[in-house]
Amino acid sequence: MVTEMYVKRIRLENFRSHVETSIEFSRGLNLILGANGAGKSSILQALGFAFVGLKEDGSHGDFIINFNNANFANIRVDFVASDGLEYSVIRKIDPRKTSWEVISQTNRKWRGQNEVLSLLQSLLSIRGEPKKVYKRIITASQNDMTSAFLDSPSERKAFFNDLFNTKIYKEISSKEMKKYVEVVASKMSEINGGLNILEKQIEELLTTPQEILRSKEELKEIKEKLSEVEKTEIERKRKLNLLRKNRELHLQLSEKKNSIFEKIQGLESALKENQKRLESAQTAKKICEKSRPQYEKFELLEGESKEIEKEQTVAEDDVKKLGDLEKELIEVKNAIERAKSEILHENENVEKYKEAIHALDDKIDNKKRMLKNLEEEKTKKLIEKDEISEKLKSAQALSKAVQKISDSLSKINGRIEIVSKRIKNVDFLREIEKLNCELEFFEKKEKELETFKEKKVELREKLNTLENSKGSLKNGMCPILQEKCLNIKGKDASEYFDEKIKKLKGEIFSLDAQISTLQKESGKLQDLKSKISKVEFEKEESEKGKQVLQKLLHEKERMINELKLSLKNLIDATDLKPLDVREYVNSYLRDLSGKIQKNAAEVKSIEFQMSDLRKDVISLEKEKKAHSDEIENCEVKIKNYEHQVDELSAKMVILKSQITSFLPAREKLEKLKRRYFELSNAMSQLKLSHDEYMKNISIAKNIDEIRKKVEDTANELKNAKVAFENALIQIEKISNSYSEEEISFLEKELTSLNSKKNELSNRIGSLSERIKSLESDLEKLRRAKGKSRNLKENLELLEKKKRLAEEIRKMLDVMGPEMASRYRNFIAIRATEKYRSLTKKVDIVKWNDDYDVHLISPVNNSLSDRHFSLLSGGEQMIVALAIRAALAETFSSTRFAVFDEPTVNLDEERRHSLSEYLPKLFENMEQILVVTHDETFREMAEKVINVKKENGVTTVNFL
Amino acid sequence: MKFLHCSDIHLGRRPVGSALSDYSNQRYEDYFNAFDWIIEFALKTSVDVFLIAGDLFDRRELSPDVLERAESLLLRLKKKNIPVIAIEGNHDRLFTIEGRSWLEYLSRESLLYLLKPFTLEDGSVNFPKWDGNSGAMVEINGVRFYGMGYQGFSFQQYFEAIANQLDSSKTNVLLAHTAIGDPDKVPGCVKEETLEPLNGKCEYIAGGHIHTRHIYDRFKMFVPGAPEYWDIKENGEKGFFIYDSATKEFEFRESKKRLKINVSISLENGSADEFYSRLEEKLNLYPVKAGSLYVVEVKVPFGSFLEVNVSDVEKEIEEMGALKANVFISMGKSGATDSESQDLEVIEEDVIAKNPKLAAYSKEIANALESLKKYHDLNDEDGAIETIDRLLSEIIDGDRDVR
Known part of the structure; x- marks a missing residue:
């Protein structure tokens, strides 16, 4: 399930002889090979120091190599731990302190000695004390392979007991356990001290419960007394209240009696008053009966007179209305007159405006006529302008044409001049003839020269031949055959040739003279020839010029004709020279543009006049419009007035009819006034009697009411007198039901009861306090008892612990040897298994007390039991390896092992046995590191690390 | 949403021994067949997401054949739009900082999301959201998948970091190539207390590393085991988990492997x-x-x-x-008593157990001794005394409980 632990890489810096070393390990067998002192063992030391802090005697500073003056050393081991994850352990060493750190794959860091060591123990799967297991079991060093079993019993015991850590039980017993027992004992004595104090406390408080009981009884008695006093008090208070109530009632009744008496007095005076009023009412009644007829007549007359007053008011209103109507009628009539005169006035106005409009119309017509004339004149001028423009346009075109033609003419004239100069008036033919004659002569001479020249060449050749012949002859050569000829030999050549040569030379000389004469002549011939060609050229040129001139003159004439033709329509140009024509045309042009300007000015002035006239017409028409608006205005007014007149006339008719209907009112009013006067007279005679009646009738009217009041008051008075009598009787009765002495006695008794009650209450309070304090004492007692119980229990527990601890100590004291025996037994079984699987034999490895090893083998039918020392070297090695493997499995589940020089001091047989069985034994190991100086394991190694020392520094290579 | 969780496929593994033997060749095929079978199952039951909690490959270096076959297997999930979320295990994790693992290559080829935390210089750890190229968290249908990978002896730091970064209000699934065990015996495992900070913050922790099935209820941590025997001596149950986040029910399926x-x-x-x-x-x-x-x-x-x-x-x-x-x-058995174990770990215990007064607490005493030795070496008296006291209290409390 889990990958086994193995070292991947170690890096050393300034560590012993390693200045900077990095070694990669592989799984399986790794051989660290090198001579003694090369630095191999330093690698193992570093590993041990990094993994479990293993270190030989001496200070940490011994690890540091002072190379490059560095005062530190570093170790870093990268390894895969037993949990299958990769970790690095890093140690930094300087002389004063060292650090130890483990880093996980996920960069988690562990520092601190204990933390790191405990982690590494897990990571390396070490059981037991890490340093020892690492040093004794994971590492097998030098000669302890077999020697551990060959040492003396006491040495063996020390070695393995240390490994099995058998001492520790006794150590724990005599240190930690002993200390524990001491601690427990001191705690117990402490608790005992506490207990004593508690017991004293308890004793002091023991009487508390009885005291509480007593106090409670007393309290009960006092409470009963108190309740009796309270009962008496209630009874007395009830009685006192009753007496006080009667006293109160007596007071109330007296007040009532007095108020009834006052009421009786009031009623008696009211009765007297009412009787007086009754008498005067009876007198009034008699007077009324006597004056009644006069009163009634007066009333009648007064009714009629009021009627007449009303009618009179109506009639007066009618008369007033009539006056108003008449006034209005007059106003209407006046208004009608006013409207009629307005109409007349407006009609006059209309006539006036019509006349004005007429005059304006004449004026407008006049202006319009003038405008028309101007229009016509303008049109005429515009036509004129067009005509002149037309003429101007053609004149401009003409001017252009004339310009063009006259330009061409002057050009032609120029050319004519040039050409005319070229033409010479010489007789070319005669000249040429003369020259040709001369030429003929010179040509003859030329031919002669040629002949001489040819002759000269001929003569020269002859001369050469002669000279050659002369030369060859001198040498004895035949000049003809070109070979030596004996015939010739000895003959004088000069004699034979010189004559001839001389003659020829003379001839040539005379020829040369002739040739030079002729050559001079020959120069003249050339001159002559060029002269002739020049004259011929001149002749040709002159002829050509004449032809051109002819053409140009013709052209000139044609143009003049053209010019004349184009001017024909305009002017008579027949007699005009071309330049004059131009001047003429230009002045004509100027004339025409002057005319156009004049025409434009005239048109403008006409337009000004027209615009003035138009303005006039517009203002006149505006005026005319204003007049006709006025007329319209007047006509509207007239219509309005006429309408007014109509309306007013209608109103007048209505008014007249209304006046007619109101006319009788005036007569009626007169009649009414007369009748009212008569009535007033009659009424003044009756007035006195009427007033008398009126005065007494109001008094006589109340007579029944007054009589009733008199009766009521009399009854009331009677009732009040009865009530007064009753009150007097009641007062008499109540004044006997209480006495002031009795009341004051009771009050005194109550005061004394109250003070008695207070005294009792105070006694109850103080008793309660006492009980409370006693109860708290009781609680104290209970607590003290509980605490004491707890302490006793604690003490008991401690006692138990102490006994148990002592028991465990006893056991621990004897546990070491027992454990060693078990370990030996356990390991012997494992070692036997290993031995059997290695050798395929069925022998038994036994490990007795004193750690002496025996091998038991079946021989024939019995057993052979041999002590380790009696085994052969090979057997010893196998047994030792088997035990070692069993130990390794027991104390560490890691499959990682280190062998430090396992072959040192081994004889051949042992070494052979080791090399045969070691790999077999560890074939399922994850990694084995073997440090060695010989080649025993070389073939089976997965990796060989060669270590060398050069100049005191270790170097490493992998071959 | 339903996801399938497998781990430790070890594609490309060949057993130790001659590489050309029939045995070696057949076993080489076995690892592909086991993975093929799981993928078939995922397609058939149409899970929403496919998780590989490390060690898809047996080695960091791959032969072309292994890579090609792995790609074609993953492509089948991709074609059905089943996203694959993977982390690196100790076998296929990148080895050095600068390197790149083959899983990263597959991630860039969009065949899977390789989730990896991001470690800063100062050692702090982040789990950033997937940004299209890299990240340590992918959210699918409201479920947040975080990838922690393999962290050897440093797991504690990573668990602390993610515990701080998880939003407890979300549905979180964490992929970590580890299981609960003693890291000193099986490197890469974590102690129970290491997972403590995550308690209650994860809906499901998809573990690996150990090759047999384990379920740690307390932390909702599931280790499916290697689907095919990595080593011939391995035993125990092997397979994969199907988890339904809606019903919070899980189902374990045995893988198809060689007899x-x-x-x-x-x-x-x-x-x-x-x-x-x-x-x-x-x-x-x-x-x-x-x-x-x-x-x-x-x-x-x-x-x-x-x-x-x-x-x-x-x-x-x-x-x-x-x-x-x-x-x-x-x-x-050396011929000594039967109670004598052959496991070194318990030798001390055995020796302690010989004392009848201490026998019942031999394990606790042995554990304490382990610490005491360390304190003794460190000369830390206080630490030692504290350890002793804790041990004794434990023993006394134990006695009381018995009584």
């Missing part, structure tokens, strides 16, 4: 004759089946001399039709 027959022989005198006669009895009782693995454990008393060539015996059994036979001899 393995275990027999055990205890010899009394340890002679060859005794061995052969007892072996024959066993062979008659448990006949060899074709293609099976046949394991014989022989317990021999110490001091006896059994002269048997084990490999000859193995060969004979293989000739009877076994794919592989394994005969191993263990030596027991």
Whole structure:
């Protein structure tokens, strides 16, 4: 399930002889090979120091190599731990302190000695004390392979007991356990001290419960007394209240009696008053009966007179209305007159405006006529302008044409001049003839020269031949055959040739003279020839010029004709020279543009006049419009007035009819006034009697009411007198039901009861306090008892612990040897298994007390039991390896092992046995590191690390 | 939602020994067949999510054949839209910081979500949400799946970190390649107290690492075991879990694996004759089946001399039709008392147990001794006294309980 632990890489810096070393390990067998002192063992030391802090005697500073003056050393081991994850352990060493750190794959860091060591123990799967297991079991060093079993019993015991850590039980017993027992004992004595104090406390408080009981009884008695006093008090208070109530009632009744008496007095005076009023009412009644007829007549007359007053008011209103109507009628009539005169006035106005409009119309017509004339004149001028423009346009075109033609003419004239100069008036033919004659002569001479020249060449050749012949002859050569000829030999050549040569030379000389004469002549011939060609050229040129001139003159004439033709329509140009024509045309042009300007000015002035006239017409028409608006205005007014007149006339008719209907009112009013006067007279005679009646009738009217009041008051008075009598009787009765002495006695008794009650209450309070304090004492007692119980229990527990601890100590004291025996037994079984699987034999490895090893083998039918020392070297090695493997499995589940020089001091047989069985034994190991100086394991190694020392520094290579 | 949880598939494993043997080749196929069978089951029952709690592969380095076959198997789940959530185990975890594991490759190929916590420089651990490329948490249908991977001896730190980061109001499922055990005996396991901070915060902890089925009710931790024997000597139940988060019910299914027959022989005198006669009895009782693995454990008393060539015996059994036979001899009993165990761990206990007054508490005393030794070495008297007192209190309390 889990990958086994193995070292991947170690890096050393300034560590012993390693200045900077990095070694990669592989799984399986790794051989660290090198001579003694090369630095191999330093690698193992570093590993041990990094993994479990293993270190030989001496200070940490011994690890540091002072190379490059560095005062530190570093170790870093990268390894895969037993949990299958990769970790690095890093140690930094300087002389004063060292650090130890483990880093996980996920960069988690562990520092601190204990933390790191405990982690590494897990990571390396070490059981037991890490340093020892690492040093004794994971590492097998030098000669302890077999020697551990060959040492003396006491040495063996020390070695393995240390490994099995058998001492520790006794150590724990005599240190930690002993200390524990001491601690427990001191705690117990402490608790005992506490207990004593508690017991004293308890004793002091023991009487508390009885005291509480007593106090409670007393309290009960006092409470009963108190309740009796309270009962008496209630009874007395009830009685006192009753007496006080009667006293109160007596007071109330007296007040009532007095108020009834006052009421009786009031009623008696009211009765007297009412009787007086009754008498005067009876007198009034008699007077009324006597004056009644006069009163009634007066009333009648007064009714009629009021009627007449009303009618009179109506009639007066009618008369007033009539006056108003008449006034209005007059106003209407006046208004009608006013409207009629307005109409007349407006009609006059209309006539006036019509006349004005007429005059304006004449004026407008006049202006319009003038405008028309101007229009016509303008049109005429515009036509004129067009005509002149037309003429101007053609004149401009003409001017252009004339310009063009006259330009061409002057050009032609120029050319004519040039050409005319070229033409010479010489007789070319005669000249040429003369020259040709001369030429003929010179040509003859030329031919002669040629002949001489040819002759000269001929003569020269002859001369050469002669000279050659002369030369060859001198040498004895035949000049003809070109070979030596004996015939010739000895003959004088000069004699034979010189004559001839001389003659020829003379001839040539005379020829040369002739040739030079002729050559001079020959120069003249050339001159002559060029002269002739020049004259011929001149002749040709002159002829050509004449032809051109002819053409140009013709052209000139044609143009003049053209010019004349184009001017024909305009002017008579027949007699005009071309330049004059131009001047003429230009002045004509100027004339025409002057005319156009004049025409434009005239048109403008006409337009000004027209615009003035138009303005006039517009203002006149505006005026005319204003007049006709006025007329319209007047006509509207007239219509309005006429309408007014109509309306007013209608109103007048209505008014007249209304006046007619109101006319009788005036007569009626007169009649009414007369009748009212008569009535007033009659009424003044009756007035006195009427007033008398009126005065007494109001008094006589109340007579029944007054009589009733008199009766009521009399009854009331009677009732009040009865009530007064009753009150007097009641007062008499109540004044006997209480006495002031009795009341004051009771009050005194109550005061004394109250003070008695207070005294009792105070006694109850103080008793309660006492009980409370006693109860708290009781609680104290209970607590003290509980605490004491707890302490006793604690003490008991401690006692138990102490006994148990002592028991465990006893056991621990004897546990070491027992454990060693078990370990030996356990390991012997494992070692036997290993031995059997290695050798395929069925022998038994036994490990007795004193750690002496025996091998038991079946021989024939019995057993052979041999002590380790009696085994052969090979057997010893196998047994030792088997035990070692069993130990390794027991104390560490890691499959990682280190062998430090396992072959040192081994004889051949042992070494052979080791090399045969070691790999077999560890074939399922994850990694084995073997440090060695010989080649025993070389073939089976997965990796060989060669270590060398050069100049005191270790170097490493992998071959 | 329903998910399937398997672990320790170990694709690509070959048993130790000659790589070209028929045995090696057949076993190589066995691991693929076991995984194939689980995938078939997942498809048939249409689970919602498929969890692999580490060690999908047997090695960090893969042959092309292993990778290709793993990809095609995972592709079948992908085609049915069953998301696969995986973590690295100690076997297939990336080895160095700079490296990349084949699981990461499969994750980038979208064949699975490889969940990994993120460790900062200062050693603090984070479980970030899946960001499309990486992360330590994926939420599917409201269930949060966290991946812790394999953390060797550092699991404690990771459990503490995740306990702080979990939202207890959510449904949390944690994948961790570990099981409960003594990390000093089985590296990569964790002690019970390591899981304590997680108590009540996880609906399901999908464990692994150990190759047989385990359920730790208290922590809702489930270890399905390796579906195929990783080692011929392995025993116990092996399979996978189906968990339904709606009903909170789980179901364990045995995986399909090669037939393995275990027999055990205890010899009394340890002679060859005794061995052969007892072996024959066993062979008659448990006949060899074709293609099976046949394991014989022989317990021999110490001091006896059994002269048997084990490999000859193995060969004979293989000739009877076994794919592989394994005969191993263990030596027991030195002739001393029966109560004497052969386990080193309990030697101390045995010795303590000899004292009748302390026998009932030998285990506790042995455990305390373990600590006491450490305190003794560290010269920590207070620590030692505290340990002793705790031990004694434990013993006294125990006595009271008995009474």
